[in-house]
Amino acid sequence: MSDSATDCGDCTEPRTALTEAEVEALVRGICFKTGPPRGVGVEVEWLVHELRLPQLPVTTERLEAAYAALRSVPLRSALTIEPGGQLELSSPPAASLMECVDTVSADLDAVRTALAGHDLGLVGVGHDPWHQPRRFLRQPRYDAMETCLDRTGPAGRRMMCTSASVQVCLDAGYEEPGPLGHGRRWWLAHQLGAVLVAAFANSPLVGREPTGWRSTRQLTWMEIGADRAGGPPLDGDPRETWARHVLDSPVMCIRRESGPWDVPEGFTFRQWTRSGAPRPPTREDLDYHISTLFPPVRPRGFLELRMIDAQPGDDGWIVPLAVTTALFEDTEAAETAYRLVKPLAERALGLPAPHNPLWSDAARYGLADPELHEAAVGCFAAALDALPRLGASDRVTDAVTAYLERYVLQGRTPADDLLDRLRETSAHTHGKDRT
Template sequence: MDDCLTLEEAEAYVKGVCFKTGPPTRVGVELEWLVHDRADARLPVAAERMAEALAPFETPGTLPHRGGISREPGGQIELSTAPADSLAGCVEAALGDLTVLRASLAAADLELRGYGLDPHRDPPPRVVRHPRYRAMEAHFDRAGPWGRVMMRGTAAVQISLDAGDDTDGPPGYRYRWRLAHRLGPVLIAAFANSPLWRGRSTGWLSTRQAVWRRIDPTRTRAPDAGTDPRDAWADYALDAQLLCVRRAGSADWSAPRGLTFRSWLTGGAVGRPPAIEDLDYHLTTLFPPVRPRGWLELRMIDAQPGDDGWIVPLAVAAALLDDPVAADAAYAATEPLCGDDGLPPPEVWTRAARLGPADPAIGKAVRACFAAADTALAVSGTLARTRRTVAAFAERYAERGRCPADDQLNELGRSPATHAPWEGLS
């Protein structure tokens, strides 16, 4: 283990490793999926059945585009692409790897389903036995059952884009950090797709977001506004509670209750001082809506329906952040959603999750952002299939103040406007 850290060294390390600067060019995506029995989505899927279906991919690099496959605690599957040099390259890589993955699951009578929260089943038993997840459950259990729901029953589309360079305009990391946060409620609302749990309405269009807001806010809320993202993120990371402490040869990685990484650095009792590798691991346990990892990871978007629904949030987010004209248009469109600090206050994030684009101010921003993304995609020469997919989504949802969650509610036979909020998540 490396030498122990000082507070000053930890602050400098977080600032340097989490915001690596350079021209923004690369695009990546992590696609989380629920896995259902093809004949009956309400049936539990045995861990052994899943393991057999995934056995062909145990060796890294097996998929044709070298994407990575991992399992989430409740048996969800995550497909992660390698960073691509273009949106088109990222889409094609993900589509190719998904085709192979779906075929293997189909042979076991399983299928990938794009929901932000499983609408039918209670969270299944935890199938990943790693000490990290045991400690995570213990940590989140202190605030109620919502951590287990998140870990075992939710899925997302997570988009990775370069942090940006050191300039002050749209390509710069400061501008891109703020724009990503201003777009957060817009992306939540436009792609909300988790209105049901246990077969009934929860009163939220993105119940997945409602669940996230009920667990440890020191690692799930957006960071406070700061003059520089590096300073704001360093404070956020060091003031987040420890979720786990790795112990070689032990299955017990639990952390002392309420202990932050800053407190550990300055003498908090863990049994040993922290080292650089402990800080590295701590950074992987932070789950805000925008997470800097050397690049920007957008984590606020529900998993999307259909085989290629995920293409739309990927294309829209990449266009709005990477095209300078679209970025400025999106920045202007989100101004009415922001407070005095230039970022959306917590109540706007809540409205986005509850009401989606039916909220008048958020819906207006959604439509403006889709229009800016459409223009940027046309100028960039993006693949026609991707542009058609985005345009079809805009016509069906964004332009009508709707989102994919409304389809689930319509199938349930109710109008979204008549739902009483589920008291458990109010």
């Protein structure tokens, strides 16, 4: 989850009441800004744990002290803290893949150095395998979010407090049709998204036990429900379907200047504009409402791909960033990815992501699914071919090659490593018990 930005564009926010027609026009015009694709960004989330023993919980007091120290560290990326104490770095828009990689790498080095001074470190995993959800931030925003999400069960608290991801941000594309056109990129993001879920699955454990899913983080998003964490159908113009989705999605909360925020149930933004109660919605309310919708692909003037689990290792985040960027920004690679994922679309049964069989299979089986495995192998090969054309360094291409060989070609993901370690630990423990 990313709450580092609450707007849907670089615009002013007049506090005047909005009509339904104005909402639709604003969403259509701002959330899909088209032009030559050239910008790239990444948001990397991490769980923060004991440097030497990640299994040990970190007290609220230690987290507060460490984060207070981080505020004085000069960074180019925006640093935010998630509700459960997860740390997120959001890069500034970069003109190239390598500019983005270099910026975030330098910022992460500085963050790790500062955290090490408090005997803390960063852990890259999509869902905390050890600890139960625990709120770190106590703010009206998150109080309201918890109240709202609790209505659909415990998944909301797990999402808020125990999940982490790599979110890749890319321009919406050209207005004109073609491999880099906004309509094609919107469709590709949703179909390729299932392949990315499968290829980078890294959250098979909760409470130190297997859940039966390679990406429990993605399961969590599905359990939250389609009105909050689902996307619109893909059978229409992206601007129209997204504007309709925004208007017809329930409002998470209605903010107040002081005191707890109202958390209505089943009250859509369209109903709010029509009723004007308890007060008329403003442009600021619209921007905030969009920030409380968590589809796997969120248009915010660019496309935010939100389906990738956090990755292990200091540089693990670079691989999904590089692969995804190559498959969208290089014309030849984009065409190849389109051909590879087109047959997969039938398995979605026309249902929006992530609440369809294709995405469910990707989260449950990862690359053990034969069709997703075949598509992932082809997509990684196309990305590797494209990366030199995008100016990628040896560091980046070597990282992608190593991931391809260690995981993708073998039909494995980092989730399989975690499961293997659990089995080894269990076998060792049982062996000691028998002796």
